[in-house]
Amino acid sequence: GENVEQHPSTLSVQEGDSAVIKCTYSDSASNYFPWYKQELGKGPQLIIDIRSNVGEKKDQRIAVTLNKTAKHFSLHITETQPEDSAVYFCAAIGNDMRFGAGTRLTVKP
Amino acid sequence: DTAVSQTPKYLVTQMGNDKSIKCEQNLGHDTMYWYKQDSKKFLKIMFSYNNKELIINETVPNRFSPKSPDKAHLNLHINSLELGDSAVYFCASRSGTVAYEQYFGPGTRLTVT
Numbered sequence: 001g002e003n004v005e006q007h008p009s010t011l012s013v014q015e016g017d018s019a020v021i022k023c024t025y026s027d028s029a030s031n032y033f034p035w036y037k038q039e040l041g042k043g044p045q046l047i048i049d050i051r052s053n054v055g056e057k058k059d060q061r062i063a064v065t066l067n068k069t070a071k072h073f074s075l076h077i078t079e080t081q082p083e084d085s086a087v088y089f090c091a092a093i094g095n096d097m098r099f100g101a102g103t104r105l106t107v108k109p
Numbered sequence: 110d111t112a113v114s115q116t117p118k119y120l121v122t123q124m125g126n127d128k129s130i131k132c133e134q135n136l137g138h139d140t141m142y143w144y145k146q147d148s149k150k151f152l153k154i155m156f157s158y159n160n161k162e163l164i165i166n167e168t169v170p171n172r173f174s175p176k177s178p179d180k181a182h183l184n185l186h187i188n189s190l191e192l193g194d195s196a197v198y199f200c201a202s203r204s205g206t207v208a209y210e211q212y213f214g215p216g217t218r219l220t221v222t
Contacts (some may be wrong), residue, residue: 034210043199043216046210089152096165
């Protein structure tokens with residue numbers, strides 16, 4: 001099956017700084033890459049996604065980039081705010097769906 | 110008007126017991142899932158159901174059995190609970206027309222003592 005590696009496992013930034021989370025996958029059949037945000041005591045919520053025919057997608061302070069050749073995709077959060085603090089998961093979907101292990105982001109005010 | 114709901118939110122029980130977790134979605138989705146999230150936050154898919162047909166079973170012990178009485182419900186029944194079953198269990202659903210965009214429930218924290 002496909003493996004999805006996610007780094008870093010924890011990330012602490014100062015409010016206003018940028019945060020970057022990276023994922024790599026191994027299955028060439030993967031064609032859809034969602035990112036989920038999980039706040040304490042809640043289920044994961046889809047925040048942005050990208051399909052394999054697109055290299056970059058942006059939604060306000062959140063952007064995702066995809067390098068299909070290298071099998072890398074990344075989440076970028078700019079101007080971070082304390083409410084961005086959560087666990088973020090990447091996922092890669094092709095023949096099946098695999099999640100990364102998660103990144104705990106802490107934004108310090 | 111919750112999209113995906115689960116009951117109970119918390120479940121504490123003893124080893125060897127049998128318990129069920131219920132999930133309902135009011136989104137009209139075709140496929141529902143159960144995930145297990147362990148203490149390290151790792152999410153692992155357990156089952157999915159599409160039109161009452163099990164289509165994924167990720168090497169889950171047969172003590173776990175999903176039951177889908179209709180398209181809007183996918184319940185998880187667990188027999189002979191073990192300490193290692195302690196985790197948060199999430200239900201999710203997706204529409205067959207929007208590939209892969211899944212909506213998660215709030216989770217059920219199961220603690221086996």
